[in-house]
Amino acid sequence: MPSRGRRARRQATVEGRRAVLEALRAGRPVRRILLSATVRPGPQVAEIVALAEASGVEVEAVGREALERASLTGHHQGVIALVPDPRYVDVEDLVARARASCAPALLVMLDGIEDPHNFGAIVRTVDAAGGHGVIIPSRRAASITPGAVRASAGALEHVPVARVV
Structure with missing residues (x-):
């Protein structure tokens, strides 16, 4: 359940390596990326970091507890993007x-x-x-x-x- 603070700022999360990577590739506005301080490096993580840096998005290395607090799904694979709430189209x-x-x-x-x-x-x-x-x-x-x-x-x-x- 989102915290009152997150709801007040109209913020959502994109969780998991593939989902965060696709959000960055699609040019979705991303406020910040939380990356596990112990995440295993690999091509997806490297691309996430590179795309975030190219877009001016802060990548913050955080501990497991911070990721668990920020996660709304519990399945984040060590990567969470903080994004504006989803918008629907007409x-x-x-x-x-x-x-x-x-x-x-x-x-x-x-x-x-x-x-x-x-x-x-x-x-x-x-x-x-x-x-x-x-x-x-x-x-x-x-x-x-x-x-x-x-x-x-x-x-x-x-x-x-x-x-x-």
Whole structure:
């Protein structure tokens, strides 16, 4: 559950190496990256640090306790990006994007999907299929949460989502 301070600043998290890397690649605004002081170096971590530095994003080495406090999913792989809360687009924007594309339009409408991990997996599939966007209900449905972002493996950084009543 987000702390009152995080909610007051309208801040969310992107958690996990792949999800953080895709957020940086997509140019999503990132306020700061928390990186485990004991994280194993590797190509993904190196690229995260390089992209963050190139974008002027602070990378802070922190202990396990700080990562656990900041994590909303508990599955951060030693990397958490602090980002503005997710923004949804208008359905009209999705339709315009689909019409402007050279590819056949593919908009996916979801109803009854309440589990954020299922939502993230569906968005990942929409991204792989070249979809232009996803439309979800504004009530009683999964939304863009850190768990959904993680399950999407970064696809939510590329696939716009609209909410309808």
